[in-house]
Amino acid sequence: MIYFDAGATTLEKPLAVSRAAGQAVRTMASPGRGGYPATRRAEETAFACRSEAAELFGCASPEQVVFTSNATHGLNIAIHSLIKPGCRVVLSGYEHNAVTRPLHAIKNVELTVIDTTLFQPRQAVEEFARALEGRVDAVVCTHVSNVFGYVLPIEEIAQLCRDKNVPLIVDASQSAGVLPVRLDRLGAEFIAMPGHKGLYGPQGTGLLLCGKEHPEPFIYGGTGSVSRQQTMPEDLPDRLEAGTHNMPGIAGLLEGLRFVRRTGTDRIARHERAIIAAAARGLRQMPQVHLYQDPTMEHQAGVLSFTVDGWDCEEIGSRLAAAGIAVRAGLHCAPLAHKTAGTLESGTVRISVSAFNTLQQAEEFVRVLRRVIRENARF
Amino acid sequence: MEYYLLIARSITYAQRMQRALRQAGIPSGILRAPAQVNPKGCSHAVRIGPEDLTRAQNVLSAAKLQPNHIYAKTQQGYEEVAP
16 A cells, blocks of 8 residues: 555554554553552653653753644644634634634634635735734644645744734644744744654644643643642643543654654655655646646645546545555545635545655556546546 | 652653753652642652752752752651752
């Protein structure tokens, strides 16, 4: 199988990830809950994971790294902590439902969507600047569109937010482990990311980087600390980590983070872009294929969307799956992004790659797609 | 005097303190804080030897780490030596 759905979850991981997760199942109990070796092992692993993430993502302290179950969980914490009924929120036109649904669930939130053209970061900066001229209570922005791989100008947007003293929430679901994501440089209030995509951890893991010292808790419960008190602890990470930790996930995530740091995000990004560029070159030879691509790849990460004239994108996805190629088709849980790009009615077929994909796989994918389209044309 | 307990606000904070002490060559261990020194219920402490308190305080201060409380463990029990 050729797995081109890394934007959903990276399926191929470093071997150490599953090994560490399996070992954690057998040997680790709950961190912070006891004084015996199984809790000590869990505590050391959790701390090592926070420390590794803090180094990679520019957090001054490992306490700013909060474990979540995925990016959606982190985004819900961030959004509900910052945004209250009546708030005015600015968001990019490329947000995932993990952002738009939590916002929709808060009553009377006034949303301003920055509706700009794909791969035009300058335009995005100008529109964000314009939107921030009025009263804004928060900005939520994805770093990379999960549908199109469009790299939004997050550093410039963060600068605008800092200039206006507006808190920023960044969705780093597609960029963490691939592009520079630095809490210290962005000065964001929160950066949410999954552990199971570009960080190569197991599913059920995520990280929320907290720039704010005492965010409002989202889930309440036991933390193994200040137990007589009926309010959540004041300090991070306990304040946002009620309940038992996912130690197999965290142990696996630690190995994923080590892999990313060892390999280097620059190298991973170059590799992914090369594969996407190769696939795009092949697809461009097919007149029926409509590509959503930045030809320079400067503003695009390892994600590529396309449509095929006369084909339902789900049909393409199914045919490719039958031929052993895993892609994602449809709206990718991001109807807003499709609306912004003008693909809401059709959806797209998306390929998304990881450090474990190869250029040969891109070439094979193109060959198979060409065959699928040609065979259909016979009937 | 047997040892000192540096009370931390969380297990993660205790681990940060221990890491700073380790880097300075000061031996330490993390333990669940005894109930007597733990009025809010459940916390963690870093234990250090009686000869290391001053140096440990300097190391932690340089690392911008501040224990919630410091207790001395004697044969009579725990005695707070610093808030």
